[in-house]
Amino acid sequence: MTHVPTGAPPGVPATKVAEFGSPLLLSEEHHLCPGCGHPVAWRLLCEVMTELALADRAVGVIGHGCYTQAAVLTDLEWLQCLHGRAPAVATGVKRVHPGVAVFTLQGDGDMASEGLHELLHAAGRAEPITCIMLNNGVFGDTGGQMTATTVVGQRTKTSLEGRDPGTHGFPIPVADLVRTLPGTAYVARGAVNNAGAVAQTKKFLRRAFELQMEGAGFTFVEILTMCPTGWFIPTAEGPGYVASVFEETFPVGQLKTLAPR
Amino acid sequence: MAVRLLQGSDALAEAAVTAGCRFFTGYPMLPFTGLLESMARRMPDAGGVCMNAASEIEAVNMTIGAAAAGARAGTGSCGQGIALMQEAVAEAALNEVPFVLFNMARGQQDYFQCTRGGGWGDYRTITLAPRDVVEAVEHTQLLFHLADTYRAPVILLGDYLIADTNMSVDVSPRDYGPLPAKDWALDGSTGGTGSSRQIWSWDIGKANRPGRGPDGQWKHIADKFAAVAEAEQRHESFMADDAEYLVVSWGTSGPFVDYVVEELRAEGVRIGSFRPISLWPFPEAALAEAAAGARRVLVYELNAGQMLDDVRLSIPDRSKIRFIGGVSIDYSGMRQGELLQASAIRAAVRRVIDEGD
Ligand SMILES: Cc1ncc(C[n+]2csc(CCOP(=O)(O)OP(=O)(O)O)c2C)c(N)n1
Ligand code: SF4
Numbered sequence: 357m358t359h360v361p362t363g364a365p366p367g368v369p370a371t372k373v374a375e376f377g378s379p380l381l382l383s384e385e386h387h388l389c390p391g392c393g394h395p396v397a398w399r400l401l402c403e404v405m406t407e408l409a410l411a412d413r414a415v416g417v418i419g420h421g422c423y424t425q426a427a428v429l430t431d432l433e434w435l436q437c438l439h440g441r442a443p444a445v446a447t448g449v450k451r452v453h454p455g456v457a458v459f460t461l462q463g464d465g466d467m468a469s470e471g472l473h474e475l476l477h478a479a480g481r482a483e484p485i486t487c488i489m490l491n492n493g494v495f496g497d498t499g500g501q502m503t504a505t506t507v508v509g510q511r512t513k514t515s516l517e518g519r520d521p522g523t524h525g526f527p528i529p530v531a532d533l534v535r536t537l538p539g540t541a542y543v544a545r546g547a548v549n550n551a552g553a554v555a556q557t558k559k560f561l562r563r564a565f566e567l568q569m570e571g572a573g574f575t576f577v578e579i580l581t582m583c584p585t586g587w588f589i590p591t592a593e594g595p596g597y598v599a600s601v602f603e604e605t606f607p608v609g610q611l612k613t614l615a616p617r
Numbered sequence: 618m619a620v621r622l623l624q625g626s627d628a629l630a631e632a633a634v635t636a637g638c639r640f641f642t643g644y645p646m647l648p649f650t651g652l653l654e655s656m657a658r659r660m661p662d663a664g665g666v667c668m669n670a671a672s673e674i675e676a677v678n679m680t681i682g683a684a685a686a687g688a689r690a691g692t693g694s695c696g697q698g699i700a701l702m703q704e705a706v707a708e709a710a711l712n713e714v715p716f717v718l719f720n721m722a723r724g725q726q727d728y729f730q731c732t733r734g735g736g737w738g739d740y741r742t743i744t745l746a747p748r749d750v751v752e753a754v755e756h757t758q759l760l761f762h763l764a765d766t767y768r769a770p771v772i773l774l775g776d777y778l779i780a781d782t783n784m785s786v787d788v789s790p791r792d793y794g795p796l797p798a799k800d801w802a803l804d805g806s807t808g809g810t811g812s813s814r815q816i817w818s819w820d821i822g823k824a825n826r827p828g829r830g831p832d833g834q835w836k837h838i839a840d841k842f843a844a845v846a847e848a849e850q851r852h853e854s855f856m857a858d859d860a861e862y863l864v865v866s867w868g869t870s871g872p873f874v875d876y877v878v879e880e881l882r883a884e885g886v887r888i889g890s891f892r893p894i895s896l897w898p899f900p901e902a903a904l905a906e907a908a909a910g911a912r913r914v915l916v917y918e919l920n921a922g923q924m925l926d927d928v929r930l931s932i933p934d935r936s937k938i939r940f941i942g943g944v945s946i947d948y949s950g951m952r953q954g955e956l957l958q959a960s961a962i963r964a965a966v967r968r969v970i971d972e973g974d
Contacts, residue, residue, distance in 0.1 A: 431809055437681065448682020
């Protein structure tokens with residue numbers, strides 16, 4: 357491994373070569389842990405909203421979890437709702453404002469554990485909304501317990517010896533499940549653990565919103581994010597854990613795309 | 618005046634549409650089902666949406682979405698279904714999303730549920746209990762107005778006798794006066810302006826414009842409901858001025874009690890009745906006044922004594938109070954029970970009078 361020498365000041369003063377912020381980000385200060393994957397997902401969302409010129413006609417419905425801070429930090433309209441219920445709430449918003457980009461931002465605990473019912477019915481109705489699930493395989497906010505997506509063998513505070521299917525059953529691959537429903541127009545699973553994955557996930561998000569606005573039907577993007585705190589591993593190992601453990605159970609890629617109606 | 622002979626459920630649907638309701642959803646459960654079906658028939662022509670939700674939980678959360686987006690919206694169920702909705706009703710009270718919840722109850726077992734909630738937090742729900750279909754139509758229109766006035770979920774507590782009785786009703790729109798602007802309602806348009814909106818029961822606000830925060834928001838909610846408790850008490854009394862015996866009842870029991878009061882008055886008994894129309898806020902002051910000159914206050918309701926608590930809280934001298942109602946189901950399991958008949962009420966009143974108790 358090469359090291360950048362830091363013992364002496366650089367010969368040339370550092371200059372900013374690129375703007376990494378998004379115009380929709382209201383503050384760079386946040387409460388999330390170092391190495392958390394959620395902020396990368398927020399940023400992608402902001403970029404897509406800006407690029408598709410949707411910022412001034414979008415309503416986000418957000419659940420409960422660490423990611424919920426996005427509602428405070430981003431310059432978008434948000435409706436914060438009960439744990440798990442965002443797809444139902446988003447349905448009400450969309451039916452009142454059919455021309456608005458309506459989306460949910462939820463964690464795997466919020467969406468797959470508590471709110472699977474609302475998600476599947478929104479998908480079944482072909483509700484023209486976009487549901488985004490930030491999947492880190494744990495309840496991050498409450499300290500790292502097992503969710504419906506915790507992978508087999510994964511240690512959490514409520515599966516201390518690792519998720520054992522004999523005791524806890526198997527993880528639910530939400531994107532694969534949603535893909536099977538006829539009402540879904542677009543289903544993809546991305547990740548934010550390296551630059552390539554981030555770029556790919558942004559494309560998935562963009563496509564999901566484009567298809568929503570074209571009236572194609574229900575669109576869904578699952579994003580694998582890091583939770584080194586909930587996984588009880590060193591921060592730097594988070595991205596590798598996604599690649600070596602998570603993607604075994606949840607392969608990334610585009611799972612379904614229909615032509616607009 | 619547009620007077621029409623309508624079945625209760627259809628009359629309520631008509632009243633809701635007239636009041637501007639454009640989003641309605643629910644999950645079938647008798648006796649609420651008729652209202653859901655009626656709304657499904659009525660909404661498309663009115664330019665609204667009626668959805669057959671996949672559960673009561675989904676229904677009430679869809680309603681929150683529609684209401685937060687600025688529409689007049691409603692949903693409903695009865696007892697068990699309302700129990701599933703309670704978490705969302707509490708959330709809507711705390712994040713100030715207004716809608717009307719129609720509880721077409723299976724009798725009078727839902728008094729605690731509607732007036733005490735069962736959700737989380739320091740919230741209350743305005744609850745109106747109509748005596749018949751005519752009053753239910755008025756209450757429906759009034760409730761949409763009160764919901765928007767106070768930015769809060771509100772409840773119509775009806776029952777089978779309201780849902781399934783045909784009555785001539787005036788369904789023309791009522792004007793209850795001006796309302797505050799819905800500038801808080803989300804339509805997506807403020808994103809990217811630096812002043813984007815957010816609805817959250819903690820009212821955290823945005824990084825550039827912090828809101829009240831949970832403490833501030835919940836204090837604001839508590840203050841609001843304290844003001845509502847003062848301003849929105851409603852009641853009706855009948856022959857109560859010189860009453861030695863005052864019978865207190867609510868909802869569709871009221872007309873049965875009034876019938877007995879009339880009968881006994883004709884026989885020389887100084888008796889009157891009092892009916893809270895708003896179950897929350899309970900008309901405490903009016904009841905205290907009506908009961909001041911009475912020797913006995915008789916509480917009649919078809920449950921084990923749920924409103925009885927509010928009567929006790931309203932009347933300084935509790936020793937006057939007697940409970941003459943009771944749990945009552947009939948054998949079909951749906952309709953009001955065998956206690957809901959004038960002869961049964963009359964016998965219960967007579968017992969108190971004759972025993973000099
Ligand atoms: C009805 C209800 N049950 C439980 C909670 C507690 N709770 C808050 S956040 C959370 C976990 C969220 O996990 P997830 O959605 O995976 O998001 P993360 O924190 O991992 O980003 C839970 C269980 C709640 N807020 N509401
Ligand atoms: S607990 Fe996990 S999900 Fe929550 S902020 Fe920390 S790393 Fe992110």
